[in-house]
Amino acid sequence: MTTSKGKSQLSDFQKTCLNIAIVLGSGLLCLLLSPMRFPGIELLGVAPNWLLIWVVIWSIHHPIVDGAIAGIVLGLLQDGLTGPFPTHALSLMIVGMLTARLQRQRLIQENVVLVAFIVFGMAVVAATTMALQMSLRHLLWPNSPYLTLWQIWRTHQRVALSSAILSSLWTPAIYYPLHRWWKSL
Amino acid sequence: MFALRRWWDRHAARAGVASLVIVLAWAMRQSQGAFIYEIYQVLTSPLHPGLTQAERLENAYVLELQQRVIELENQNRSLRENIDYAANQGQVTVAAVIGRGADNWWQQITVNKGTNDGITEGDMVTGPGGLVGRVTSASANTSQVLLITDPVSQMGVKVSRSRALGVVRGNVDGRVVMQFFETTPDVKPGDVIVTSSYSRLFPQGVPVGRIESMDLKKSPAPEAVIQLSSPLSFLEWVTIHPFEAKTDVNAPPAEIADDSSTTP
Numbered sequence: 001m002t003t004s005k006g007k008s009q010l011s012d013f014q015k016t017c018l019n020i021a022i023v024l025g026s027g028l029l030c031l032l033l034s035p036m037r038f039p040g041i042e043l044l045g046v047a048p049n050w051l052l053i054w055v056v057i058w059s060i061h062h063p064i065v066d067g068a069i070a071g072i073v074l075g076l077l078q079d080g081l082t083g084p085f086p087t088h089a090l091s092l093m094i095v096g097m098l099t100a101r102l103q104r105q106r107l108i109q110e111n112v113v114l115v116a117f118i119v120f121g122m123a124v125v126a127a128t129t130m131a132l133q134m135s136l137r138h139l140l141w142p143n144s145p146y147l148t149l150w151q152i153w154r155t156h157q158r159v160a161l162s163s164a165i166l167s168s169l170w171t172p173a174i175y176y177p178l179h180r181w182w183k184s185l
Numbered sequence: 186m187f188a189l190r191r192w193w194d195r196h197a198a199r200a201g202v203a204s205l206v207i208v209l210a211w212a213m214r215q216s217q218g219a220f221i222y223e224i225y226q227v228l229t230s231p232l233h234p235g236l237t238q239a240e241r242l243e244n245a246y247v248l249e250l251q252q253r254v255i256e257l258e259n260q261n262r263s264l265r266e267n268i269d270y271a272a273n274q275g276q277v278t279v280a281a282v283i284g285r286g287a288d289n290w291w292q293q294i295t296v297n298k299g300t301n302d303g304i305t306e307g308d309m310v311t312g313p314g315g316l317v318g319r320v321t322s323a324s325a326n327t328s329q330v331l332l333i334t335d336p337v338s339q340m341g342v343k344v345s346r347s348r349a350l351g352v353v354r355g356n357v358d359g360r361v362v363m364q365f366f367e368t369t370p371d372v373k374p375g376d377v378i379v380t381s382s383y384s385r386l387f388p389q390g391v392p393v394g395r396i397e398s399m400d401l402k403k404s405p406a407p408e409a410v411i412q413l414s415s416p417l418s419f420l421e422w423v424t425i426h427p428f429e430a431k432t433d434v435n436a437p438p439a440e441i442a443d444d445s446s447t448t449p
Contacts, residue, residue: 028221028224031221031287032221032224032225032228034287034288035225035283035284035285035286035287035295036229036284036285037284037285045418046289047285047289049288049289069203069206069207072207072210073206073207073209073210074210076207076210076211076213076214077210077213077214077218077221078287078288079214080213080214080215080216080217080218080221081218081221081222081287081288082286082287082288082290082291082293083291083337084214086290088288127289130290134290145336145337145339145354146336151356155290159289159290162289163289
């Protein structure tokens with residue numbers, strides 16, 4: 001993102017503008033895909049977590065702070081689409097920071113299979129953060145809407161596994177275009 | 186101090202952009218994602234189930250009703266005056282389901298009618314078979330419907346046959362459980378469940394489902410698993426009925442009169 005190879009004709013200003021447009025556009029695309037259920041996308045009634053895929057790919061290419069900010073922003077937006085509690089901002093922030101930290105240790109080397117594995121792990125992390133929030137609410141506050149802890153964690157099992165599988169399978173669809181663009185910058 | 190100044194000189198622009206973006210995202214969240222749902226509605230409009238088909242079905246239905254009415258008219262002339270059917274039908278809105286929950290933990294659907302069509306927060310939503318949920322937020326052309334299978338959703342219900350009262354709660358796993366108020370309710374599998382007059386968020390007498398199985402020894406209250414009569418997982422069309430919740434559940438509790446301020 002910082003150095004330009006000078007092989008394309010675009011000026012730096014144009015590139016920055018295009019980069020902003022692509023970042024915002026791809027984020028918006030993931031946001032719009034979230035409520036969508038086109039045929040063949042569901043597994044056990046669970047859909048892929050598009051925003052999580054986007055945050056992981058962003059964090060691979062950016063430092064920890066940027067990963068956390070992207071996670072918070074997209075988490076707040078997803079909260080807007082669903083409900084305020086449990087918040088997605090926390091889970092996506094953790095995902096962004098963890099992924100950026102993994103990348104700093106050079107564990108990911110432009111290998112799409114490895115990225116898909118990271119998405120798999122991060123989907124489990126995100127689902128666990130959500131379930132932990134629900135469990136804390138159930139234990140610490142009176143009149144919780146959830147019936148039992150056992151149910152939360154059984155649902156967690158189903159959601160975490162199916163969304164991890166689906167999200168990691170859909171990762172290349174978002175990874176390739178964004179990765180190529182950021183590489184060419 | 187100097188270090189802080191230097192950090193500010195170097196990162197002022199980034200910090201400004203980051204806080205601006207977070208504030209924007211927060212505003213979007215507070216507005217229930219109305220902006221995003223509007224874009225979603227516009228972009229997915231070619232995919233919505235065509236109105237023509239629905240209208241054709243409706244026309245066929247109207248035709249059938251007309252023929253029946255002609256037959257019954259002669260017998261029912263006196264009774265017919267009492268039925269304000271047309272006025273009642275004029276208010277409902279038929280809407281297409283254009284999206285599901287944007288997350289795997291929420292049970293909600295998005296429909297393609299909003300405040301422009303007179304939908305307001307708290308309206309009741311039914312589908313073929315019975316109750317589906319209620320409108321939790323509405324933008325200009327879309328509205329979010331919280332399904333009755335969501336854990337946040339609770340409503341007062343009764344067993345139609347024995348009038349045994351209880352509360353239906355959604356579950357994170359999508360099942361619906363009824364908790365009875367009595368310790369020994371008169372209930373058996375197959376009994377029809379309808380909303381009760383104690384339900385603040387729904388009108389009374391709307392069919393919800395049937396009792397599938399029950400656990401009467403459950404503590405603190407006997408429980409029953411409800412089989413919903415409406416197929417929530419593959420809904421395509423829903424009907425939205427205007428309904429004003431009896432009390433505003435989002436309002437803060439009424440202020441308690443303070444005696445100490447009036448007495449010296």
